[in-house]
Amino acid sequence: MNDTVDKLVIFLAKRDGIDKLVKTFxxxxxxVHWHVESTQPVIAERFKHWEVASGLSRKAFRTGRFLTGFNLLRRSPGSTPTLRILAVLANSGEMVYWFFDHFLWLSRIGTLEPKFARRMSFISAFGEAFGYVFFIISDFIQMKEGLNKERKLLIGSELENNTNSDVKERTLREIKAERVMRLMGVAANVADFIIAVADIEPNPFLQPCSCSGNQWIGLFLVRLVQKLAFVKRI
Known part of the structure; x- marks a missing residue:
């Protein structure tokens, strides 16, 4: 039975589609801003305003999002001790990201002192990058487990002699489909990780490339996340 937190998380998840659309914007x-900044500064400035407005709108849409990680740890932390530890670390980082993002938003719109924005941005981006590391590790571990299971199925060690081939083929297809989903998830998390690290300031490592490579990574990430969301609904 769903409790109050479950119902709240389900309610908040209804905004994910809008968030993905605004993320695309x-x-x-x-x-566009990066592409025309040196040649058409007026147009670049307009698209910069659009980018900033979209970013602030997304922060508003994500209010309370940190409860998603908390609820996941309550309901399904992992099937093994290793995966449980990784889930705690990954979701803790993500919860820090979502939670302090609220204060970054309030600082950006002027409700809190603007001086807090830099500090909140650092904490939020650091938590996000921290969480993605363990999400990626967890996905690789589960892909390895899937490969082992697939190998056993192929040699017939997990299926009894009276099991028909249709069941075996269906199980193999499910394992392969899950692996593809996890590979797509890893690609999205790696892109998100790079963007999160670039947002950490001061940052002597990624500042030289933050105005070029990250732009393309960001757009790729949006398309990938949207594809993931579409596949999960099928």
Whole structure:
């Protein structure tokens, strides 16, 4: 039975589609701004305003999002001790990201002192990058488990002699489909990780490439996340 937190998380998840759409606006406008900044500064400035407005709108849509990680840890932390530890670390980083993002938003719109924006941005981006590391590790571990299961199925060690081939083929297809989904998830998390690290300031490592490579990574990430969301609904 769903409790209050479950119901709240389900309610908040209804905004994910809008968030993905606005995310597309944000990164497309970021790309256009970067592309025309040196040649058409007036147009670049307009797209910069669109990017900033989209970013602030997304922060508003994501209010309370940190409860998603908390609820996931309550309901399904992992099937093994290793996966449980990784889930705690990954979701803790993500919860820090979502939670402090609220204060970054309030600082950006002027409700809180603007001086807090830089500090909140650092904490939020650091938590996000921290969480993605363990999400990626967890996905690789589960892909390895899937490969082992697939190998056993192929040699017939997990299926009894009276099991028909249709069941075996269906199980193999499910394993392969899950592996593809996890590979797509890893690609999205790697792109998100790079963007999160670039947002950490001061940052002597990624600043030289933050105005070029990250723009393309961001747009790729949006398209990939949208594809993931579409496949999950099928």
């Amino acid at each position: 944000q990164y497309v406008s970021k790309l």
